[in-house]
Amino acid sequence: MSEDVAKLGSRRHAPILPRGEAREGALFMVMAIICALACLSALGARAAYRAADNWTTALSGSMTVQLKTSEDSFEKASALQNAEDTLRKMPGIIKAKGIDKVRAGELLEPWFGKGPLPEDLPLPSLIELQVDPAKAPSPQRLEKALRNAGLEPQVDDHKKWAGSVSNAASALRLGALGVLALLAAAAAATVSFAARAGLEARRDIVEALHLVGAQDRYISRLFEHRFLGLGVRAGVTGAFLAIAGTLGVLFWLQKSGATHLLVGEIPLQPADFGILALTPLMAGLIGMGTARLSVMAALKKLD
Amino acid sequence: MDRAADISTGDEPIVRLNNVGVRYGRGLEALNDVKLSLDPGSFHFLTGPSGAGKSTLLRLIYLAQKPTRGLVTVFGIDAARASRRTLAALRQRIGVVFQDFHLLSHLSVFDNVALPLRIGDAPLKAYREDVEELLTWVGLKEKMDANPETLSGGERQRAAIARAVVGKPEIILADEPTGNVDHEMAARLMRLFVQLNKLGSTVVIATHDLDLVREIGAPVMRLERGRLTVGAAAAANMERQ
Numbered sequence: 001m002s003e004d005v006a007k008l009g010s011r012r013h014a015p016i017l018p019r020g021e022a023r024e025g026a027l028f029m030v031m032a033i034i035c036a037l038a039c040l041s042a043l044g045a046r047a048a049y050r051a052a053d054n055w056t057t058a059l060s061g062s063m064t065v066q067l068k069t070s071e072d073s074f075e076k077a078s079a080l081q082n083a084e085d086t087l088r089k090m091p092g093i094i095k096a097k098g099i100d101k102v103r104a105g106e107l108l109e110p111w112f113g114k115g116p117l118p119e120d121l122p123l124p125s126l127i128e129l130q131v132d133p134a135k136a137p138s139p140q141r142l143e144k145a146l147r148n149a150g151l152e153p154q155v156d157d158h159k160k161w162a163g164s165v166s167n168a169a170s171a172l173r174l175g176a177l178g179v180l181a182l183l184a185a186a187a188a189a190t191v192s193f194a195a196r197a198g199l200e201a202r203r204d205i206v207e208a209l210h211l212v213g214a215q216d217r218y219i220s221r222l223f224e225h226r227f228l229g230l231g232v233r234a235g236v237t238g239a240f241l242a243i244a245g246t247l248g249v250l251f252w253l254q255k256s257g258a259t260h261l262l263v264g265e266i267p268l269q270p271a272d273f274g275i276l277a278l279t280p281l282m283a284g285l286i287g288m289g290t291a292r293l294s295v296m297a298a299l300k301k302l303d
Numbered sequence: 304m305d306r307a308a309d310i311s312t313g314d315e316p317i318v319r320l321n322n323v324g325v326r327y328g329r330g331l332e333a334l335n336d337v338k339l340s341l342d343p344g345s346f347h348f349l350t351g352p353s354g355a356g357k358s359t360l361l362r363l364i365y366l367a368q369k370p371t372r373g374l375v376t377v378f379g380i381d382a383a384r385a386s387r388r389t390l391a392a393l394r395q396r397i398g399v400v401f402q403d404f405h406l407l408s409h410l411s412v413f414d415n416v417a418l419p420l421r422i423g424d425a426p427l428k429a430y431r432e433d434v435e436e437l438l439t440w441v442g443l444k445e446k447m448d449a450n451p452e453t454l455s456g457g458e459r460q461r462a463a464i465a466r467a468v469v470g471k472p473e474i475i476l477a478d479e480p481t482g483n484v485d486h487e488m489a490a491r492l493m494r495l496f497v498q499l500n501k502l503g504s505t506v507v508i509a510t511h512d513l514d515l516v517r518e519i520g521a522p523v524m525r526l527e528r529g530r531l532t533v534g535a536a537a538a539a540n541m542e543r544q
Contacts, residue, residue, distance in 0.1 A: 012427075013414055013417070013421065013427060014409065014410055014411065014414055016407075016410070016418075016421075018409040204405070204407065204408075205407055207405065208405050208406075208407055208418065209418070209422065210367075210394075211365070211367060211394065211399060211405060212394070212395070212418050212419040212422060212466070213391050213392065213393075213394035213395030213396075213397070213419065213422065214391065214422040215388060215391045215392075215422075216387060216388075216391070218422055299387075300387070
């Protein structure tokens with residue numbers, strides 16, 4: 001029978017474990033905050049992973065060719081034109097465009113500010129390539145073709161960058177999983193402490209139950225149900241706090257103009273709502289399981 | 304018969320203690336070489352001065368404590384070897400009235416009395432009438448929804464007795480069950496114990512009330528400084544007190 005209510009006519013049982021004690025409110029707050037942090041950690045890991053995925057996909061669809069040329073502007077322009085023509089004829093190349101001074105100015109804007117670049121600033125002769133990732137020619141093949149055209153090229157397929165981004169994403173994901181594990185352990189430790197404190201504080205109840213012949217599992221179930229409910233409520237609250245936190249970060253990023261890089265990955269996706277929906281269940285199960293282990297262990301020491 | 308407290312009538316005893324000693328810490332033994340057999344359906348008084356070990360003996364019988372030495376069997380099961388699960392199951396067959404009542408202050412009188420039935424997962428409707436009838440019998444009909452803290456000492460005692468007997472236990476142990484009630488209520492409660500004994504429960508009542516012992520006329524066990532005597536010797540010791 002449920003601990004709480006067995007109703008018949010006007011008579012119903014009061015819960016054997018009394019509700020509404022002050023420490024339950026504090027414990028609820030701690031659990032809700034832990035759940036919110038766990039949600040944010042999981043959502044952050046997913047956002048980082050999605051960002052890394054998008055970045056590596058973008059990098060795998062592009063290459064950069066650098067030409068060794070003299071500083072003479074006519075020769076530079078001629079070499080760039082020659083390279084563009086050569087590359088455009090190759091299969092797998094979608095677009096080949098030399099980086100002129102205007103485009104270079106855009107790329108160097110974070111360092112030099114808006115406006116024209118200094119005249120005496122030496123700029124490399126670069127060509128941005130957009131390639132079909134499925135049919136992209138190898139860097140060696142591109143270099144060979146350009147050398148045959150009388151040029152001295154160096155081709156960068158960004159694999160090194162993509163690898164670094166992928167490694168960084170893996171590290172982020174591992175870090176987030178580690179944080180999740182730590183938060184789960186913190187939640188379990190908190191519940192364990194609270195369950196033992198509850199058992200000690202309500203020793204009169206435990207003794208009375210014990211003396212009328214209640215099995216340890218019966219006594220344990222009272223605490224399990226209590227902490228299951230508390231975990232689920234804290235999980236729901238934590239999930240809502242995490243949604244509010246995510247929307248708050250998004251709003252702040254958009255307001256501050258930081259609309260590049262991660263911001264595109266932050267909006268919640270269906271799988272993220274799955275994580276949020278799982279949080280109360282996980283919090284409830286952690287609460288229930290920990291309460292069971294703690295109470296059963298404590299009961300064995302009571303005699 | 305003196306210290307050999309075998310008051311068995313030949314049936315398999317429901318409770319048996321053999322050379323039982325209980326020592327707390329490094330002090331003297333609270334119980335010393337206690338030997339005792341209780342037959343099913345028997346009725347006994349346990350007397351003795353305060354601190355003689357009566358509560359310890361009752362704790363051994365209701366399996367809340369294990370002896371330091373010796374053998375305790377209840378319902379034929381060795382208490383020292385029984386699992387926690389078995390001990391709990393055995394305790395469900397024993398009703399105990401504690402000196403300090405052990406009533407839960409956040410539950411109503413009804414819920415306190417119904418507790419032994421509630422832990423058996425029986426639905427409320429299966430025992431509601433029994434509990435109400437018992438509470439009426441012990442004079443607490445009007446107080447069944449009250450908080451135990453609002454009751455007088457005598458009322459709490461009656462609630463504790465009702466809780467001990469509500470499950471029709473095979474053994475009923477009562478530690479000073481009439482200590483806080485007037486003579487009329489004491490006689491009424493004793494009639495309840497006698498009635499339950501007639502229905503088959505084994506009853507042991509620890510008491511200082513010698514008038515009550517004489518009135519009922521059941522066999523007496525007497526504890527003095529941890530040693531148990533029974534029968535005529537116990538009665539003689541009791542009268543000398």
